[in-house]
Amino acid sequence: MRKDTKDIATPQASVEDLAALLHARGERLTPQRMFVLEVLQEGSGHQSAEEIYERTKLKYPYINLATVYRTLTWLRDQGLISETDLGGGHTEYEALAAHRHHHLVCLACGGRIEFADELVAPLAAALREHYGFEPRLDHLAIFGLCRGCRAQT
Numbered sequence: 001m002r003k004d005t006k007d008i009a010t011p012q013a014s015v016e017d018l019a020a021l022l023h024a025r026g027e028r029l030t031p032q033r034m035f036v037l038e039v040l041q042e043g044s045g046h047q048s049a050e051e052i053y054e055r056t057k058l059k060y061p062y063i064n065l066a067t068v069y070r071t072l073t074w075l076r077d078q079g080l081i082s083e084t085d086l087g088g089g090h091t092e093y094e095a096l097a098a099h100r101h102h103h104l105v106c107l108a109c110g111g112r113i114e115f116a117d118e119l120v121a122p123l124a125a126a127l128r129e130h131y132g133f134e135p136r137l138d139h140l141a142i143f144g145l146c147r148g149c150r151a152q153t
Helices: 015-024 031-042 049-059 065-077 117-131 147-152
Strands: 081-085 091-095 101-106 112-116 141-144
Touching (some): 015 031, 031 065
């Protein structure tokens, strides 16, 4: 179950801050969870589970890929990371304490355009108002055609 992280989801949130929040919630903080969280916090941008695994293995050589996947799912459910498929069937992960953003992904050239979280706020409000649905819009990918590819068709 996802937890509210608005109080810590800032670029300044350290691994220690996140660990304290999780501990206060009564969550179990294993060394594996801490190492994966550190790798995500230290990373820049989107990372695959395999990339996270390779970087985590440098700090904790006994970790395995299955543990990394379980930890990523747990961190996502805690509301601390996003899990997004930006095309090609590859899931990517990113710490949410970094700047929140979303992507436009071109189906023709594969290009990605990042856009601000503020643009999805009206969508979230409309979904709440019309359907009584609380959306989880942590990291949205919208697929279509970029300006350059549209001009070519």
